[in-house]
Amino acid sequence: EYLKDTNVGKEMYNLWIEYEEQNTLESHIVKDLDKLDMIIQAEEYEKAKENKGVDLSGFFKGTRGVFKTEVGKSLDAELMKQRQQRLDDK
Numbered sequence: 001e002y003l004k005d006t007n008v009g010k011e012m013y014n015l016w017i018e019y020e021e022q023n024t025l026e027s028h029i030v031k032d033l034d035k036l037d038m039i040i041q042a043e044e045y046e047k048a049k050e051n052k053g054v055d056l057s058g059f060f061k062g063t064r065g066v067f068k069t070e071v072g073k074s075l076d077a078e079l080m081k082q083r084q085q086r087l088d089d090k
Helices: 008-020 025-047 057-061 070-088
Strands: none
Touching: 008 025, 025 057, 025 070
8 A cells, every 4th residue: 555656566566466367487486486485484393393393294285286387396396305304214
């Protein structure tokens, strides 16, 4: 609302619509990075000793099959591999 009538506000709005509509490669990349950020944070939280082995599998299950770009799929596969190794080493 604060930027509603400014060029910056209009640009931010247009970018948000582009992201929501998922019609461009850029919007797919940003969406993939958003999902990767979520599961990286979940992985870090699970690994933290002070969280006493909390299980955040739901975050990881919620991202199965959602990555649209090759880089997103590749980074997801690597993170899942590392997570599985960590879980197997427990």
